[in-house]
Amino acid sequence: MKSAIYPGTFDPMTYGHLDIIKRAANIFDNVVVSVLDNKEKTPLFSVSERVNILKEATKDIPNVSVESFSGLLIDYCKERGIYVIVRGLRAVTDFEYELQMSQMNRKLSDHKVDTVFFNTTLKYSYLSSSSVKQIAQFHGDLKAFVPDFVADLLYERYKNK
Numbered sequence: 001m002k003s004a005i006y007p008g009t010f011d012p013m014t015y016g017h018l019d020i021i022k023r024a025a026n027i028f029d030n031v032v033v034s035v036l037d038n039k040e041k042t043p044l045f046s047v048s049e050r051v052n053i054l055k056e057a058t059k060d061i062p063n064v065s066v067e068s069f070s071g072l073l074i075d076y077c078k079e080r081g082i083y084v085i086v087r088g089l090r091a092v093t094d095f096e097y098e099l100q101m102s103q104m105n106r107k108l109s110d111h112k113v114d115t116v117f118f119n120t121t122l123k124y125s126y127l128s129s130s131s132v133k134q135i136a137q138f139h140g141d142l143k144a145f146v147p148d149f150v151a152d153l154l155y156e157r158y159k160n161k
C-alpha cells in the first residue's frame, strides 16, 4: 500500500486544496490530510474546526483521512510510517520555499522521505486561504473558491469580529 501525507495549514480549506487531495487520492492508495497545529500562527479556525471542514469536504473519498499534527513533519511521517509528502505548487513564488522544505525534510529523514509536487489546476492558481479570508471579511462572493458550508462558516466568523 502506498500512502502519502498532505500537510498544511488549511485555514480554511479551499477548492485548490481539494483539487490536490482528489488528484493525490487517484495516485496513492491512502492519503492522510494533516492539519498543522502551528503555535506561531494565529489561525482564523481552530485545529479541530479545520479538521472538521476537511472531513466534511472529503467524506465521499474513501481513501482520504484527516488528522492533525504538531512538531516536525518528519517525526510525524516516521510515526505514521509514511514516506511521501504531497504539496501543491501554484506559482514560482511557492517554488523556492517548497524546494527548500523538501530538501530539508529529505535530509532530516536520512533520505527516506520524498516530497511529490502537484501543479495547481490553472483555474485555482491564484487561490489561497488568505485571499478567501479577505473576501469573506467584506462578504464577497466565495462560490468559486470554497464549498458553500465553508463560506457560511467564514461569514459567520467575521460577523462576530
Ligand code: ADP
Binding pocket: 007, 008, 009, 010, 011, 014, 015, 016, 017, 020, 086, 087, 088, 089, 090, 094, 119, 120, 121, 124, 125, 126, 127, 128, 129
Ligand atoms: P502551508 O502553510 O503549509 O503552506 P496552506 O494551507 O497554505 O498551508 O497550503 C498547503 C499546501 O497546499 C501547500 O503546498 C500549498 O502550496 C498548496 N496549495 C494551497 N492553495 C493551493 C491552490 N490553489 N492550488 C494548488 N495548491 C495549493
